[in-house]
Amino acid sequence: MKLALLILICTLPPCHCRGADLLVFAGAGLRPVLDSLIAAFETQAAVNVAVDYDGTGRLAAKIRTGHRPDVLVAASRKWADILAAAGDVSEWAPLAGHSPALVASAAHPAIHDFHEITNAGIRVAIGDPAACAVGRSTTQMLARAGIALATLNVSARALTVVQLQHWVESGNVDAGFIWDCDAARAPGLARIAAPPGSDVVDVICLCRLSRAPEPEIADSFIAYLRAKAPAAFHDYGYHNVTTEEP
Numbered sequence: 001m002k003l004a005l006l007i008l009i010c011t012l013p014p015c016h017c018r019g020a021d022l023l024v025f026a027g028a029g030l031r032p033v034l035d036s037l038i039a040a041f042e043t044q045a046a047v048n049v050a051v052d053y054d055g056t057g058r059l060a061a062k063i064r065t066g067h068r069p070d071v072l073v074a075a076s077r078k079w080a081d082i083l084a085a086a087g088d089v090s091e092w093a094p095l096a097g098h099s100p101a102l103v104a105s106a107a108h109p110a111i112h113d114f115h116e117i118t119n120a121g122i123r124v125a126i127g128d129p130a131a132c133a134v135g136r137s138t139t140q141m142l143a144r145a146g147i148a149l150a151t152l153n154v155s156a157r158a159l160t161v162v163q164l165q166h167w168v169e170s171g172n173v174d175a176g177f178i179w180d181c182d183a184a185r186a187p188g189l190a191r192i193a194a195p196p197g198s199d200v201v202d203v204i205c206l207c208r209l210s211r212a213p214e215p216e217i218a219d220s221f222i223a224y225l226r227a228k229a230p231a232a233f234h235d236y237g238y239h240n241v242t243t244e245e246p
Contacts (some may be wrong), residue, residue: 020050022217023068025059027075027133029179030142030204033229033236034073041224046108051150054158055132059201063088063209070218072207073225075161076133080205092207093226097241099201100137101180103168106190110174114192118147123155125167125176131159137200138177144198165189180235202243205231 026034032054038049052059052069059072061077064086066146074080074088075098083089104111110122118125126149127135135157142149158164168176169188183191206225212218234240 004118007045021047022049022070022214022221024049024051024071024073024221025063025067025069026053026073027056027059027161027204028053029134029182029242030073030075031162033232033238036232037225037228037232040228041221044224045217045220049221052201057128057131057133057135058159066210068213069209070212070214072205072209074133074205074207075202076136077137077203077205078133083207084235088210089207093222094241095204095206095225095229097201097203097239098181099239100108100141100177101183102175102177102192102194103165103183103186103189104175104192105168105171108171108189109190111192114145114194115147118151119169120153122151122153122175123163123173125156125158125173126154127150127161127164127177128157128159132161133178134161134164134177137202140200141177141194141198142200144200145195146233184237198232201239201241204238 024038038051042049056075056079062082063069063072063083080089080092084092090198102114102117111117116122123214126138129135139149155173156167158167161182164176165182165186166176167173169186206222208218208222
């Protein structure tokens with residue numbers, strides 16, 4: 001884990017978002033839901049919110065190296081737990097859940113069955129497990145399906161789920177793993193059913209940062225998201241979750 005974090009640190013761009021009243025770090029794939037919620041909060045609270053959307057692993061690396069957002073919306077419980085153990089997150093609450101989905105081009109699918117991703121010549125894209133939440137969940141799904149990652153022709157590893165979806169849609173790869181809610185809203189992609197028992201649900205976590213520069217505004221924003229976000233995520237196609245912080 002320390003080596004993966006060091007590699008991420010060396011590739012991180014600087015964040016120049018602190019001029020706003022509130023700085024939020026959020027998983028890149030959560031943007032379609034969060035943008036409208038944040039805009040409504042800005043109007044209601046009369047504040048300016050800046051958002052840094054990136055792979056959750058990369059955002060966690062920024063926090064561990066001194067960046068100080070007020071709130072983190074993590075696309076995976078893994079990073080909420082890591083940051084809590086390090087003292088960077090004081091508490092978190094679940095907002096929704098999502099699962100990885102194997103997708104291919106709907107117009108010209110190179111595969112029709114999940115296990116065909118092991119066929120020679122099939123170019124597969126996955127998320128980098130150290131950088132984005134869907135990468136880690138994908139490796140768990142493959143293990144449950146009895147597929148070793150080493151048997152795949154992994155031609156690209158993405159830093160965000162947004163990259164993954166673009167690569168499949170553009171034909172740069174034959175298949176890739178994105179979140180199920182995004183797959184359902186992508187008309188150009190066909191979802192390949194996963195083997196029974198291989199599904200993995202990861203939890204989107206709303207995290208309060210221990211050293212938030214604007215704790216009062218952060219508390220108001222967290223209360224707003226806890227009230228509004230679960231329904232918004234559900235409407236987009238995310239899973240309802242009841243997992244609470246241990």
